[in-house]
Amino acid sequence: MTEDKHTNRIDYGVILSVMLLALFSIAMIYSTTNLMAGEGMRQTIMHTIWYALGTIAVAIIMQFDSEQLWKMTMVLYVIGILLLIATLLFYDRELAARTGGKSWIRIPGIGTIQPAEISKIPFILILAKTVTKHNSYYTSHEYSSDFKLLGKIALYSAPYLALVLNDLGTALVYMAILVGIVLLSGVKWQIILPTFLVVMSLGIGLILLVVYNREFLINLGFSNYQFARIDTWLNPLQSSSDDAYQITQVFKAIGSGGIIGKGLGVTEVYIPVRESDMIFSTVGENFGFVGGAFLILLYFILIYHMVKIVYDTKNEFYAYIATGVIMMIAFHVLENIGMSIGLLPMTGIPLPFISQGGSALLGNMMAIGLIMSMRFHHKSYFFSGESEEFHTGS
Structure with missing residues (x-):
């Protein structure tokens, strides 16, 4: 490698963005659990520990270059599939009875973890590898080769999507990752556009069925708590569910924050379990529109630096990995903030790097490790369709 490839191996833009998000997050958890709820420092300390573990994960993952990741x-x-199967078999029965969700496993001494958050990483990797390998064989995109690629993607995606289908929010994140990588894969728009229209029609059809014929969906395995979230989204003031109460309280909290907010730890609105999926209500109430805009700006800067790394490293495998990571983070941000202000239905998706939740935070930090690996191993690898090996370019 030339000398310039040895320099700037650490992307300080990504590091600074994540550090600011970490400080913002710890402040919000402290404000929510300690100052507002009077629960002491335990949750703030645990959140900080998860950040420390995530930092270790970043340091480890960034040591692997694209050849090793391949x-x-x-x-x-396979490990990701096994984790998701374990979730179906050993999910926390007590938590499932209380919330309706079957996505957590309880580990004595640690608490609950959500394996689906960790499994997003191998899901991104397998899709990135599939597209990279396919495009090395088929240098031009024809209908036949594009349908083959979509078939391969569907084959590898099916086990993951089937295993997370009981959690609609998580399933939507996996779908967002898949869609992002497909859009960047080079598949002809004549194929993508009709597929997009079909998916949109199915989504609209599901919403109509929830409103007019939910018995049909119950027979397909949908749960009442999923219906409640659609009811809450369409008419939160008329719904009697716990979700409706929670989201209307979130509206009040964010609205009461005004332009600059009430200050750290100041609250006049009670919101149950706001430190997890509803953490944006604390941002809005404590720091108002200015605080919310600043947080969104941090996400924008982080994603900008992720995209910049891809252009700098010029590695196709990395490009698809980065696409999956960016789609994962961007969809989380869009959905979480969107549901907090009433634009999108509630799906139980945490706010990346901000919400309390060790599994989600660790998964996001692992994704940052993949991004950091791109800059740290600034090599020109290309994939040869003749074998499973990478070769170093000139």
Whole structure:
């Protein structure tokens, strides 16, 4: 490698963005759980510990270059499936009875973890590898090769999507990752556009069925708590569910914050469990529109630096990995803030790097590790369709 490839191996834009998000997050957890709820420092300390563990994960993952990640992908893919199967078998029964969700496993001494958050990483890797390998064989995009690619993507995606389908919010994140990578894969728009229209029609059809014929969906395995979230979204003031009460309280909290907010730890609105999915209500109430805009700006800066790394490194495998990571983070931000202000239905999706939740935070930090790996191993790898090996370019 030339000398310039040895310099700037650490992307300080990404590091600074994540550090600011971490400080903002710890402040919000402290404000929500300690100052507002009077629960002491335990949750703030645990959140800080998860950040420390996530930092270790970043330091470890960034040591692996694209060639090593390529070779590890299939093993990680299988591990991800096993984690999701374990969730179905050993989910926390008590938590499921209380919330209706079956996405958590309780580990004595640690608490609950959500394996689906960790499994997003191998899901991104397998899709990135599939597209990279396919495009190395088919240098031009024809209808036949594009349908083959979509078939391969569907084959690898099906186990993950089937195993997370009981959690609508998580399933939507996986779908967002898949859609982002497909859009960047080079598949002809004549194929993508009709597919998009079909998916949109199905989504609208599901909403209509929830309103007019939910018995049909119940027979398909949908749960009442999923219906409640649609009811809350369409008419929160008329719904009697706990979700409706929670989201209307969120509206009040964010609205009461005004332009600059009431100050750290000041609250006049009670919101149950606001430190997790509803953490944006604390941002809005404490720091108002200015605080919310600043947080969105931090996300924008982080994503900008992720995109910049891809252009600088010029590695196709990395490009698809970065696409999956960016779609994952961007969809989380859009959905969480969107549901907090009433634009989108509630789906139980946390706000990346901000919400309380060790599994989600660790998964996001692992994704940052993949991004940091791109700059740290600034090599020109290209994939040869003749084998499973990478070669160093000139």
